[in-house]
Amino acid sequence: MKHLNFTLLFCVIASQFGFAQKQIELKEIWNGTFRTKVMQSVNAMANSNQYSRIEQAAKEIQEINLYDFRTLEKTNTIFNTQDFKEIKTIDSYVFDDKEEQILIGTNSQAIYRRSSLADFYLYNTLTKSFVKVAEHAIMEPTFSKDGKKIAYAYQNNLFIYDIASHKSTQITTDGLKNHVINGISDWVYEEEFSIVRMFDWSLNGDKIAYVKFDETEVPEYSMDVYGNGLYPTQDKFKYPKAGENNAIVSLHIYDLNTSKTSQVDLTEFSDFYIPRIKWTNDNNYLSVQVINRHQNDLKLFFVNGGTLEKQLILNETDKAYVDVQTLSFQPNNDFIWLSERDGHNHLYHYNREGKLINQITKGDWEVTDYYGIDAKNKTLFFQSVEQGSIYRDIYSISLNGKNKKRLTSEVGTHSAIFSPSFDVFINTFSSSVKAPRYSLKAAQTGKVIKEILNNSELESKVADYNLPKKEFVQIPTEEGVQLNAWILKPSDFDPTKQYPVFMYQYSGPGSQQVADKWFDSNDYWHAMLTQKGYIVVTVDGRGTGFRGADFKKVTQLQLGKYEVEDQISAAKYLGKQSYVDESRIGIWGWSYGGFMSSNCLLKGNDTFKMAIAVAPVINWRYYDSIYTERYMTTPQENPEGYDDNSPFTHADKLKGKYLLIHGTADDNVHVQNAMAMIETLVQKNKDFDWLIYPDRNHGIYGGNTRLQLYTKMTNFILNNL
Template identity: 55%
Template structure:
């Protein structure tokens, strides 16, 4: 859908912004302890099996207490407290919880500490709701404790081995014995799987609670990466972990089945595959049948395999291929008859499909030149599928239902902007989260059958009212068409006192990574307030989603295949050129910035577009794809051995001699994702080329560069750099 100034919103819903609103945003308000413009959210809730009630974890940070409370969907009133930390004999209040299948027991997490982005270690307890008895699962800090479906056992991982605890007898058994740090991992993922396939628990109970399937990682030959942790002691420590960089050795993965009745482990033969990944395993409703997704290293061939543990037979029920790559999702859903729902981009857009249990296509459930952006589930009683899509324009999100035969589609959400849903277990209700550029997050309860509003839950009208006292600018959505004819979604923020007869510097923001989106009709992030601050200082801020970004079809997204940093950079340069043609833009003062992939992009732009961009800021950038991990990089680039020119011609580290403008590099030394090696090697290359630049290193800070005063310091640093470059006459 072409966006020719479809959205031109007055930020606070006013016809005009009066000069009486002179209060200006400060960095301390955005990034200080106050977080003056933060909005209230909905607590993470768990829908109870009855579909009429839900539970929420309520915490009191001052008193260091926690409780799991039950609420009624229809009234939103509290029904009861299921468990409170004050009634338990535990060292620390619990910070998360999960139920067993019949909701008679809970696992409570305490003393939790992060390992990497998603993985956690903690002390866990089982709480029996009827008896109010609490049992510690292990005296050690463990990972991923999970109830068996019958609720009689808990499986977990400790020091890379899988254990099972019998909750009736209290006896424990060790399933694997070969786990060793930085060598063998059983039941949880290695670093690169966790980061790029987005999961940690690599074991699954079957429906009968008598088998556990698990993935084993042999990372013995994976190269190690080490980071110095400076801390506060006299000598720094070293953090060493396995990190496979593009083209290097991956962990060898294998799939195993443990029989609890026989006490025996057997390997599931996947000998037909070499150099592959197992990004998902999931038992079907048949307790003997396990589904396994296997994808090749290039990630352009994916097989969905059904393995029968009773017969030791396996069959490929779906084989997906793509000229570029296939995205792995969590959308696979087995229905009561073991037919299943699957999402795919095979017709050029992401859609929902229904297959028989043998893999024969029943029908394509959704169709159109638009994308399904979230699959919520299937309600057997009403025979309907619930999903989120961009049918109403690629910058918007709406909630829909449709019969599984693809008929009687119904739009459930009504407000234009970004809608997302959390459904009750039986699809009676859903809680809708809505926001737009003019409306801060609103939460409301709806009937799933027709989307009817039942009750307003929470809004953030106070934040909107507060912003009415500030000098806030408009946010304009538009389509920017480059000289090459590429129509790109974009937004622009001008100074509140904008004068078309003047010329303004332009500061561009982008991320640009494959399938991403920054131009979206939703409420402000913290960076949006920073952009308002910069607009107050007299500049225009622009964001353009170039080719390679998401939600406009696979051709648009996958054009960057094997050439990351070519077409996306071209689009940012061409967009800047088009902006420079506008009478109110000073084409000699156009800057660009980004974080992570965006830092890779901004670095490339200041180099390849050195006659267009006068400055750039790169935070935590990839400076050569040779430094980044296998799964992400090779998905889009294949290996460096196969595609050396794609890597080297589009990596900023190889273009430093082109630097003309002002360039600021920022990185945290504790970044386990995009290693500070990227910035150090970039610095070395710039020095060798005798190029002047600015840089900032944050000791022991990870990829997010947060903690304490760090964010405030970082944004002060960047603001001063912008003032000394773009705003300097």
């Protein structure tokens, strides 16, 4: 009884006087203090209704384990690094179609954002045999459908490894760095079409289709690499900037039975892209997507692998641009297609001749992911923003467009991995107040069968910091457009006081920063800033995604105009709030966000006191062809669009404090951007700060780099806002 009285008194004191809020330290953001538990490398097993996972069995031991989708019980350990000294870590793994063999990648060496070289080993789960596929690191090894061969790329050429004889056959010979690439995307395809492997096996494994890139006439970018040696070196690679020559692409089919290669006739096109190739479920036909340089006219062809004749199946056009889609074929070669043709991204059902059967989903909302079809019950599963553009939910719907059912209920962000039989799915859920958790759900009802993994320990840990909650609001522009936003206020927020505001955004076409999901590293940093007395705000302006095609594509031909107007308008709106000190509003962003924060400080020099720009595009003429021309056409066609909204054009307007940050090894947004801006500001006799990171790429990380970067930015904010 005495203990109870003491506890009550303790609570009264706590509620009246409070306790010191635990302060976030920068090092905690980067040392794993707030790391979430995740299900690593989950792959659905098509033949056994199981899923596989990489798991850490001990400090230096990894396993690939199989789990039953229904019971979630581990059924087998199929690979253990303890048994194979050649593999220290499993960087990647993939099964053959029979799920009897595994390709395991280790010792990976990153090339660009998505591409890498690695040592690959072939492990047979039945015979326990273990063999290295090649004596050197290779790229993108892929099983043939019958599991008898593996195709891979090495030094810009394609090879076929015969599993029975352990011998490799080279099927292309003209590959040469900075000239010709066979079967692997060039830099700009990898970055902007999100693809590396540009070859594919036919259904019977008797043919390989591949795209050849002739980069000979593409201008070359050279990048100094400082390293630790006495003299720096240079890395040179082909990088087509806006309006410059692209690689010349061609489509080829190699016949394993005849050892001959044939080229598909695409001579009716000029200056075009082949963003996707994929064999259909008919061994005779290869699907090929061809899109013009402006990317507003996409054609889908079926190519006969024997005769090379092609049939136009679908033609998608748009006054702005068409997004490249990944096809999903049914057993009879009908296919599911995603399109924005009605103003929102929706699912469509076509037959194998390209005739539209029906539009499956409809409404003023977007489909954001397609998970597949339960062919037996003719039911599709997808993710959408039907409950609001900042949320994600999982749905099922009949192939005929009827019987749509919401399978998730909690407000936030849901994603799914479905079992091959589509009877259950692993649901990942998080929100701005609930850390990620994984659960098994019934695909018919969405009912939770069993929890798999949660982050309750992390939630308890962050409770000590009394983190601010994101307030999701809409902020009106001066024209009355409602923009999605979130606001983080200090936990001891006092509406009678005035606070400085620090804005964060990205703003690129189709992007989204205002979403109801768990904190990332920037969120923790922003929360730390609230502990230092700042309000942090993010606004998704016009041009961002998931609110329909018109909202997204309004920025066409003039990137940086409406987006900047919206950030300035939002800042002015915030400045009118009684609790905001309108003389102390700052903004920051990375990449496109750095382009935006630079422009906001210059064009809105009466609104923003300071800005930080990390790895920003300063002149769209310096950026790559596919991305830039998708939204701007070429500089030759649209010079005003390029120049009117580039930060260097407005350098003479600088009044506030400006911090410009870039890495010298940024192969994406070249450090040339920063150097051009620095020189322009110098010649305008403007005072500003800049920080260059030697040999760091677009992500600016490695060792203590991130900690030092965010320390620098924090101090800049404290001293200038």
